[in-house]
Amino acid sequence: MSRINTLLVLLLVVMSGLAVQPACAETFGQIMAEFARSAKSSPGFQSFSAANGEQFFKSTHGNDWSCASCHTENPASSGKHAKTSKVIKPLAPLVNPERFTDPAKVEKWFKRNCNDVLARACTPQEKGDVLAYLLTIGK
Amino acid sequence: MPFDYRNTLRMFAVIFLLGGMISVAQADEDHEHHEGGRRAVATNAAWQEECGSCHVAFPPRLLPAESWREMMSGLDKHFGTDASLEPAVAQEIAAFLEQNAGKRKPDPVAKPLLRISETLWFIREHDEVPGRIWKNPLVKSPANCAACHTKAESGKYGERDIRMPK
Numbered sequence: 001m002s003r004i005n006t007l008l009v010l011l012l013v014v015m016s017g018l019a020v021q022p023a024c025a026e027t028f029g030q031i032m033a034e035f036a037r038s039a040k041s042s043p044g045f046q047s048f049s050a051a052n053g054e055q056f057f058k059s060t061h062g063n064d065w066s067c068a069s070c071h072t073e074n075p076a077s078s079g080k081h082a083k084t085s086k087v088i089k090p091l092a093p094l095v096n097p098e099r100f101t102d103p104a105k106v107e108k109w110f111k112r113n114c115n116d117v118l119a120r121a122c123t124p125q126e127k128g129d130v131l132a133y134l135l136t137i138g139k
Numbered sequence: 140m141p142f143d144y145r146n147t148l149r150m151f152a153v154i155f156l157l158g159g160m161i162s163v164a165q166a167d168e169d170h171e172h173h174e175g176g177r178r179a180v181a182t183n184a185a186w187q188e189e190c191g192s193c194h195v196a197f198p199p200r201l202l203p204a205e206s207w208r209e210m211m212s213g214l215d216k217h218f219g220t221d222a223s224l225e226p227a228v229a230q231e232i233a234a235f236l237e238q239n240a241g242k243r244k245p246d247p248v249a250k251p252l253l254r255i256s257e258t259l260w261f262i263r264e265h266d267e268v269p270g271r272i273w274k275n276p277l278v279k280s281p282a283n284c285a286a287c288h289t290k291a292e293s294g295k296y297g298e299r300d301i302r303m304p305k
Binding site: 084 | 192193194195215218219220221222223224225277279280282283285286
């Protein structure tokens, strides 16, 4: 009897895991798909590159700050706002499942942060590359 | 045992006294909560979420409505960073800030102050804070309220919750 109970509990745990995971994976996938759809309109687009995303993330682009200035060189760890020192939760979605679950929020922050770091909007290729890189963190 | 009404009366007296002490304690707690503005701490979910993502969501009463209006019209250049918002969200937050803004009339000729740390009130409240505290890397900026006001996140700035970093 207790074995059946254990099995039931295990089954419930697995099922709840299945129910939760696709929800955020789905949003992340949707956001990526949207970037890919926009990127395809520019000539020469092939795919997103995690390696390019990592380089982009860690380099400055004419201004004082890089992405890593606030998010640190390791997106699996917490960062700190360069001006106010307020703690920023990890960016990597495998470490912090709250990340990339709301497309409007993703757009809001890319708009602001690209302006601060590059003094322009990021291209869909750049955004997709960064997301591809972030997805490799914490695996 | 016969009914001892005097003991019963004493018991009731103790219960009333205890009750009174508890409500006084609660009132004190409430007073603490309202400290500064002497009124309920105003909150709004969008203000908390948006203004609280890079720094503590600063209480609206700390600046006059004119300052908030100016601040909300220049969010794309917000103290050196882009803090732009969707127009609908910005509008909601601006209305909340102006409704709950400080009542002190600003100088009609001067430009509205945008930095809370430049207001006379802030300077006076913090004049006992030694220079080394401001220079401490754990503090870094006067915008970092939570470095010393341990309950700033929940809108509590009372003396009781101040811990200056060593």
